[in-house]
Amino acid sequence: MRIIFMGTPEFSVPVLRALVEAGHDIVATYSQPPRRAGRGKALSPTPVALAAEAMGIDVRTPVSLRDAEVQAAFSALDADVAVVAAYGLILPRAVLDAPRLGCLNVHASLLPRWRGAAPIQRAILAGDLETGVGIMQMEAGLDTGPVRLEGRTPIDGKTAGALTDELSAMGARLMVTVLGDYDGHPAVTQTQDGITYATKIDKTEARIDWSQPAEQVERQVRAFNPVPGAFFEIAGERVKLLAADPIRASGEAGMVLDDHLTITCGSGALRPTLLQRAGRGAMTARDLLRGFPIPPGTRL
Structure with a gap:
């Protein structure tokens, strides 16, 4: 044809x-x-x-x-x-x-x-x-x-x-x-x-709202990978969350629970497995924490 x-x-x-x-x-x-x-x-x-x-x-x-x-x-x-x-x-x-x-x-x-x-x-x-x-x-x-x-x-x-x-x-x-x-x-x-x-994706949708259930935040992470990238901010820096696993946990939404960077949500929690700092490549949570400490008790 x-x-x-x-x-x-x-x-x-x-x-x-x-x-x-x-x-x-x-x-x-x-x-x-x-x-x-x-x-x-x-x-x-x-x-x-x-x-x-x-x-x-x-x-x-x-x-x-x-x-x-x-x-x-x-x-x-x-x-x-x-x-x-x-x-x-x-x-x-x-x-x-x-x-x-x-x-x-x-x-x-x-x-x-x-x-x-x-x-x-x-x-x-x-x-x-x-x-x-x-x-x-x-x-x-x-x-x-x-x-x-x-x-x-x-x-x-x-x-x-x-x-x-x-x-x-x-x-x-x-x-x-x-x-x-x-x-x-x-x-x-x-x-x-x-x-x-x-509807067309607005970049503002990529900011993570930790008051949402963990399952919904995990969908957001997958939906915006690779672009625009779901993200949170800490110490004035934007960090993209590229992959995470929902787990059972409770606590105040947006709180870092442990040394694995587990973060509480509105219900449940997310354990990040792949993240990206500005200007850097993707890395595991362990690698990120090695050069960018986020101690338990930190509120995101």
Whole structure:
């Protein structure tokens, strides 16, 4: 098929590669414009743009798809289908309707649960037992379109980073399957039961509230690993908590209980297993305490 690929972060790259390996003709890749990053604030192309350029695919980075000239150039590609994977820009009706078969989206949730921007993190935060990927026929509404194929996986203590990698690979396989037998995977309308919305993650959500139950704080830790990183502050320094185990304990919320850095929560406690100080790599609680003492009785 003649395919326009639309994606931006690392999540999207395996989908692009899978389409190329399956023999499809990627006539152009659309990605968000380069952004300033790093200490020098140099403009950095997105992971999708870098991957596409390495494969010799035309890369386009419009600021918006609402411009008439941008829409005309998109339509002129005469694509069979557009494949969208975490692109990050709204697709106007003119863009949705331009490809012969419309636009297919790799959405990382079990629709209609977690429509929106941050389905992986929201599923973890909510304590969902499973999640997955849907290959959705896109409509003008927010993730309201019918689903052609779905895959599922247990969350089972996974971090957002691990789950993102797993769902990216799953989405790549499912998209190749659908495009290999398009008519054999008819679009199924989403149920109206159980609709939830995965709002964009705000960095303020990453600050740990020790008055919450230990199980909820542990979900927060996994949902924000690797970014933005759940954190607490001590002695004016921000410390990211990357992994922790809930344990049975009681006491005043936010109190360090022992030499293992066990911290009480609203109910239960957390025993950190992996942390990160500002400007340093990840380390165990033992290694952190060796150079940054946090004695029992400290209130966080």
